[in-house]
Amino acid sequence: MPADPRPSLAxxxxxxxxxxxxxxxxxxxxxxxxxxxxxxxxxxxxxQSRARSRAAVDALECSAFRADVRRRALAWSAGDVVQVEGALRRRFWRSSTGPASRGEIEVERARRLAVERDATPA
Structure with missing residues (x-):
């Protein structure tokens, strides 16, 4: 059998x-x-993306199952700048109106980069 001429795509x-x-x-x-x-x-x-759409931001749902990532995320506060690494997942469930689904980021690694500080002097 001849070798597949297509390149291997991971x-x-x-x-x-x-x-x-x-x-x-x-x-x-x-x-x-x-x-x-x-x-x-x-x-x-x-x-360049803002030029095609009125939305300037995306709000993305993230979920963490790993214990170390869960602990870290629970220590964060609203406004903190964080970096997350993971994969896009599609979750399916049955709701009262029938099958439902949504996309979310399943977080494997995460870290806080900056803490949100109150801009008003004390």
Whole structure:
């Protein structure tokens, strides 16, 4: 059998985001018993993207299942600048109106880059 002439393409689902935390992270237990911490990250769109859309930012839902990432996220405050690395996931469930789904970032690594400071002097 002849070798496949097409180049090998490795599929990748990797995301790296830097943005501001919209609100404090929330922890909850799923029906499976797993614990997840969720938070919303507000990320500026690049200038060339803003020219095509009225939206200047994207608010992205993030979820963390790893214990170290959950602890770290729970220590953050609204407005903190954070970096997250992970993958895009699509979650499916059954709602009262039928099947539903949403996209979210499943966070594997995260760190705070800057703490939001009150701009008014004390």
């Amino acid at each position: 599929h990748r689902n990797e995301i790296l985001l830097v943005g501001r935390l919209a609100d404090a992270a929330q922890e909850r237990e799923l029906p499976s018993g797993d614990v997840v911490v969720t938070f919303r990250l507000v990320v500026d769109r690049p200038p």
